[in-house]
Structure formats: C-alpha cells, structure tokens
Amino acid sequence: MKTLQVVAMKWMSASLLGLMTVGAVQADHHGDKQDIVDTAAAAGQFETLAAALEAAGLVETLKGEGPFTVFAPTDEAFAALPEGTVESLLEPENLDQLQAVLTYHVVPGKVMAEQAMDLDSATTVQGQDITISTSYGNVMVNDATVIQADIEASNGVIHVIDSVLLPE
Template sequence: MNLLRKSLLALALAGLAATPALADHHKGGKAAGTIVDVAAANADFETLVAAVQAAGLVETLSGTGPFTVFAPTDEAFAKLPAGTLESLLLPENKDQLVAILTYHVVPGKVYAADVVKLDSAATVNGQAADISVEGGSVKVDGANVIATDVKASNGVIHVIDTVILPD
C-alpha cells in the first residue's frame, strides 16, 4: 500500500508539472499569495474565481485559513448541464452557489500524501466528500485529482476535473 501511495503522489505531481501556470506558483515551495490570488493568476480558474466572487467568498478564502480547496478548472465547470452555471451565478441563487463552493473546501492543509490515506473529508459546508483511490488515480466524489499540493499562503489547492456537488 505504501508503494501505491508513492506512485499516486508521483502521478499527481507529474500532473502538476504538466500545468505550467500552476507549476510556476509551486516553484521553490513558496506560496504565491492566498488561495484566491493563486486561482486568479491562473487562466484555468476564471470560472471558479467568478463563482467565488458571486458567492461573496473572496474575503473568506483570502483569510487566514488554512484551507484545502479542491479547485475545479474552467473545463470542469463547462461539463455542467447547459444553463446551470449561468443560473448559479444569479444573485437569487447565491445560497446554492455558496453550498456548492464550500463543498470544495476542507478546513486545514491536507496535502496529497495525506489525501490518499482518507476515504472521506469533512467539507466547510458540513457534508463529507468521498475520497477514493482507483486505478492509480485519486478521486473526490468521482472527480479526478489532476494536480496537487499547489501552495498558497493560507492553504493548499488540489485541481479537479469535475465540479463536485453536495447532496
């Protein structure tokens, strides 16, 4: 099992290296700003940043933390059914948007080496997200973790390929 964890970590780090903008933030082990700063500086997270702004969560995710964020890419948001994202961004749906976004956030810093040891993680919205290791990859509620351990001054980001939804 230890070999499996090491293999998963190597695969996840390889995915991080394949994401140049995120790799730049990760170099030298130094955090490049808050979680919001790191996401805003990456073109793959324009939708996530817009959603965080619409939900009024910028100040929270720029706060002390620490937080672990399972961050969906723009491509992940594009997988949602047509009209879903536009609807969620409307002011009258702010509570639903907050519930979804806080489902992507875990209190504390949980690095990849620790994620692979878990079978679930309690999220900020109060529900637990399932974590599984399948065929050499880590999944959070069925979303593939495609990059890991992107450091921020107030936490860590793991990139996922699908928006995860609470019950």
Template sequence: MRLTRAFAAALIGLAAALPAQAADKDIVDTAVAAGDFNTLAAALQAADLVTTLKGEGPFTVFAPTDAAFAALPAGTVEELLKPENKQQLIDILTYHVVPGAVTAADVVGLDEAPTVNGKMIDVQVDGSAVKVNEASVTATDVAASNGVIHVIDQVLLPPEG
C-alpha cells in the same frame, strides 16, 4: 486505506510536474494567476467568498477548472451566478473546501473528508489515480500562502439533505 509506494511516487511525480508556485499568494490569487479557474473566481465573487478564501486559513480547495464548469448542463453556471441563487452557489462552493491544509501525502488514511459545507466528500485511491467523489484529481499540492489547491476535472455537487 493505505498509501502504497507506487501511489506515493505517482503523487510526488505529479506534484513535481506542476509549474513552480510561489506560496506568497493566497488561494484566490494563486487560482486566478493559473488562468484556468476564471469561472471558479467569478463564482467565488458572486457568492461573496473571496474574502474568506483570502483569509488566514489554512484551507484545502478542490478547484474545478473552467472545463469542469463548462461540462455542466447548459445554463447551469449562469443560473447559479444569479443573486437569487446565492445560497445554492455558496453550498456548492463550500463543498469544495476542506478546513486545514490536506496535502497529497495526507491521503494516507483518508476515505472521506469533512467540508466547510458540513457534508463529507469521498476520497478514493486506486493505484496512482485519486478521486474526490466522482471527480479525478488532475494536479496536487498547488501551494498557496493560506493552504493548498488540488485541481479536479468536475464540479462537486453536495448531497441533498
């Protein structure tokens, strides 16, 4: 997969449209400060992953918005947040994390990426649109002190098995 000039320009334009981010905050604090990731923050806490994502990294997080979590079938989030479902929640959340700092410019040769979960995510580029599995990337390169956040509009579910 080759990065076209139009795609590169679109990514640069998308990154420029984001509010300035202070890279002195870690991934968790950056997401919390954005205000649109309350469900993700609650899920990270329930899964005991906050300390990990506050760690040295670097990490790349494909962060679903509150609206993405709200689009799941009714009761799904509440069920996942129960202590007895902690491992399933960990599996889902770690499927949103790629080791290393993968910026929008790094998409050049990617058609998939390994996640912390151990499973691969698909990366598709179509003109200026980028998808991770079926989720659209709506904002890129939100800088954090220990990595980068890309905002997505759906919760990624790891493949079975």
C-alpha cells in the same frame, strides 16, 4: 468537539473563495507564496471559479488566514455541467445554492495529497462529507479526479479536479 467543528466550518466557509481558485504556486515580489485566491487567479484556468467566488462573496474569506484545502474545478469542469447550470447558480436569487456548491469544495486545514490518500472521507466547509479514494493510481474526490495536486499557497493548498462537486 462538535462545537469546534461548527465554528471551524463557519470560518472555513468564509475562507472558501481563496481556496477554490487553483493555479501554479506564484511568488509575490517578496518571495512569499500568494494566497489561494491569487494563486488560482494567476493560473488562468479558473475564471469560472473566480467569478463564482466573487458572486458568492467568498473571495475575502479564501484570502483569509486559513489554512484551507480547496478542490478546485477547472473552467473545463464547469463547462461540462448541464447547459444553463452555471448561469443559474450565478443569479442573485440562487446565492445560497452557489455558496453551498463552492463551500463543498473546501476542507478546513491543509491536507496534502499524501495525507488525502490515507483518508476515506473529509468533512467540507459546507457540512457534508466528500469521499476520497484511489482508482488506477489516481486520487478521486467523489467522482472527480485530482489532475494536479499540492499547489501550495500562503493559506493552504489547492488540488485541481476535473469536475465540479455537487452536494446532495
């Protein structure tokens, strides 16, 4: 079981980019849902996330088969980080740290909000667990609030969150 989890986590890390981008479900010209990355890009509120995914080399992974569950912070969530944090993470010498932060926002598999509410935690692609709880009727992931849930994509689901999750 542990070996399967390690393989799944490595595979999910490769798919993180697409999941991290969040937006309204968009249909392509064939009427099919777009992948996580394209769905997020179309939303217009994940420019920082998209840039981070590109810098981390995770776009193609998140455009992969999946399924993935991405807890996607908005541009406002990234702007709320201490000054210089995003710029520092985007520097080439901090690639490992950037990848760790981004993969901490991705859970292997497709976890819809109703399912998440029955969980206490989930293991991320990065390897650490996130805490899932409810508070005053809101679903919380660590200290972040899910502000929009269940944005379905062809390779998973996006849940929009109001702050950036930072691994320990």
